[in-house]
Amino acid sequence: MKKGTGRPVFSGVAIGRAYIYKKQQAALPTSCGDASVEQRHFEEAKEEARAQLQALFEKTCKEIGEEQGMIIDVQMMMLDDLDYLESIEAMIKNGASAAEAVKETGDTFAAAFAAMDDDYMKARAVDVKDVSTRIVTILCGGKTGFSMEEPGILVAEDLTPSETVQMPKDKILAFVTRQGSSNSHTAILARIMNIPSLVQTQINLDDEIDGKQMIVDGFEGCYYIEPDEQTLAVMKEKRHATEEYRQQLEAYRGKESVTRGGRKINLFANIGNPDDLVHVIEGDAEGVGLMRSEFLYLGRTDFPTEEELFEAYKKVVEGLGGRRVVIRTLDIGADKQADYFGLEHEENPALGLRGIRICLEREDVFRPQMRAIYRASAYGPVSVMFPMIASLWEVRKVKEFCAKIREELIAEGVAVGEVELGIMIETPAAAIMSAQLAKEVDFFSVGTNDLTQYTLAIDRQNPNLDAFYDAHHPAVLELLRQVAHNAHEAGIWAGICGELGADASLTETFLEMGYDELSVSPGRVLELRKKVCESEVQ
Ligand code: PEP
Ligand code: MG
Numbered sequence: 001m002k003k004g005t006g007r008p009v010f011s012g013v014a015i016g017r018a019y020i021y022k023k024q025q026a027a028l029p030t031s032c033g034d035a036s037v038e039q040r041h042f043e044e045a046k047e048e049a050r051a052q053l054q055a056l057f058e059k060t061c062k063e064i065g066e067e068q069g070m071i072i073d074v075q076m077m078m079l080d081d082l083d084y085l086e087s088i089e090a091m092i093k094n095g096a097s098a099a100e101a102v103k104e105t106g107d108t109f110a111a112a113f114a115a116m117d118d119d120y121m122k123a124r125a126v127d128v129k130d131v132s133t134r135i136v137t138i139l140c141g142g143k144t145g146f147s148m149e150e151p152g153i154l155v156a157e158d159l160t161p162s163e164t165v166q167m168p169k170d171k172i173l174a175f176v177t178r179q180g181s182s183n184s185h186t187a188i189l190a191r192i193m194n195i196p197s198l199v200q201t202q203i204n205l206d207d208e209i210d211g212k213q214m215i216v217d218g219f220e221g222c223y224y225i226e227p228d229e230q231t232l233a234v235m236k237e238k239r240h241a242t243e244e245y246r247q248q249l250e251a252y253r254g255k256e257s258v259t260r261g262g263r264k265i266n267l268f269a270n271i272g273n274p275d276d277l278v279h280v281i282e283g284d285a286e287g288v289g290l291m292r293s294e295f296l297y298l299g300r301t302d303f304p305t306e307e308e309l310f311e312a313y314k315k316v317v318e319g320l321g322g323r324r325v326v327i328r329t330l331d332i333g334a335d336k337q338a339d340y341f342g343l344e345h346e347e348n349p350a351l352g353l354r355g356i357r358i359c360l361e362r363e364d365v366f367r368p369q370m371r372a373i374y375r376a377s378a379y380g381p382v383s384v385m386f387p388m389i390a391s392l393w394e395v396r397k398v399k400e401f402c403a404k405i406r407e408e409l410i411a412e413g414v415a416v417g418e419v420e421l422g423i424m425i426e427t428p429a430a431a432i433m434s435a436q437l438a439k440e441v442d443f444f445s446v447g448t449n450d451l452t453q454y455t456l457a458i459d460r461q462n463p464n465l466d467a468f469y470d471a472h473h474p475a476v477l478e479l480l481r482q483v484a485h486n487a488h489e490a491g492i493w494a495g496i497c498g499e500l501g502a503d504a505s506l507t508e509t510f511l512e513m514g515y516d517e518l519s520v521s522p523g524r525v526l527e528l529r530k531k532v533c534e535s536e537v538q
Pocket of ligand 1: 426447
């Protein structure tokens with residue numbers, strides 16, 4: 001038996017035969033000697049690629065969702081990108097065949113994207129490579145896509161998004177790749193498809209493992225090749241228990257989140273953008289407790305306009321059909337950078353200009369966001385909260401600003417709703433000052449990811465410090481206890497929207513502390529509802 005590890009992208013256990021996926025390496029045809037003929041071959045292949053992608057786009061939107069369809073859409077846009085097309089044309093004029101020109105251009109563009117700082121742009125490297133491979137394959141007379149005879153575990157160097165969506169979903173039990181990041185489109189698709197997967201493994205792709213029995217444990221982030229009897233039995237049991245558990249959770253769909261002792265709690269979901277609404281509905285969340293609105297600012301070259309922001313918020317508000325959304329104002333900075341903000345390089349970005357600090361310094365950024373949020377509030381229940389608060393003066397200044405924006409809109413004759421104003425408690429200062437802060441706002445939402453990082457002085461981004469990043473640390477739990485207590489003393493509600501909120505081993509503790517809301521990834525809601533419904537807390 002061989003065992004290896006990787007970064008888990010989606011949990012679950014899969015047992016099956018390894019299926020090594022290797023891309024076809026066709027020898028590229030050389031030029032026929034006539035550049036105009038090669039150019040025509042390219043144009044025809046490009047249109048064929050467009051037709052394939054269009055069909056794939058429709059299939060993806062129908063079977064997986066519009067957000068994933070957009071991944072294909074990005075590739076279709078590449079087919080009209082002037083720089084890309086001009087580069088190919090120039091190479092053909094210089095004597096390259098259509099296939100050689102597309103391959104060379106695809107590689108060059110992919111390398112340029114991969115070298116960019118922006119994570120979104122980095123991820124585009126895969127898209128340009130993918131679309132170029134498709135055109136080259138057409139030019140070589142080949143077909144894209146592949147088939148699997150029987151269900152198996154797909155093992156690959158890396159997978160592009162369009163390869164992933166074309167895979168026969170009913171046949172793939174798990175993905176294991178040597179490359180790939182947990183933010184890649186392929187990883188996103190794997191999560192949506194509920195397929196256990198590991199990236200960044202050291203798995204050996206030599207054919208010797210092809211067809212061998214394999215296990216992927218997406219909980220532990222490990223895989224086994226030719227497992228021994230004992231491992232196989234343990235993993236079969238684990239898989240069975242997981243399936244049974246998921247089935248049991250369905251009994252909690254549509255139920256109220258109330259303890260046996262009669263305590264009602266909100267089980268809300270965290271989202272990044274309007275496309276995530278589908279998961280909120282699927283997960284049976286009772287509302288959105290954290291919309292990380294900075295995602296609307298990432299992966300762009302310029303600020304979104306007030307109108308764009310308004311449309312995005314309105315879509316969420318309307319999509320929730322009367323359920324509440326808590327929009328967090330942008331938390332750019334630290335690991336979430338957008339070049340067009342023009343922020344200076346910082347030695348300690350997690351302790352730098354981020355979250356509310358940017359909004360307080362940049363009214364030109366804060367104003368359109370707040371106007372858009374107030375405008376969207378006319379369409380359903382909206383709360384707004386501010387990240388990285390550390391001092392009373394920040395809250396007072398933000399409140400003044402919000403009151404000004406509200407009055408301004410009313411004076412313009414624009415409809416606005418009643419908007420609750422809250423703050424995130426994610427700095428130790430805010431937790432310690434929570435009694436005073438509670439008198440200023442309508443609610444608290446605890447960001448345990450940052451609260452843990454700042455309380456324990458441990459960089460949450462540093463994988464080498466994982467062993468020290470202890471969100472169960474008594475200091476963190478004590479702050480959580482104080483925050484809920486101080487909120488209730490002042491008559492306001494308190495929730496948790498950091499990852500710790502989904503930690504089922506602490507649900508009872510959070511109920512005892514008096515938390516009114518837990519906001520978690522949509523897929524975790526049913527599990528937590530079960531916990532809540534089984535609790536005796538009053
Ligand atoms: C947190 O810090 O816990 C939080 C919810 O915000 P983010 O993870 O986006 O910093
Ligand atoms: Mg945070």
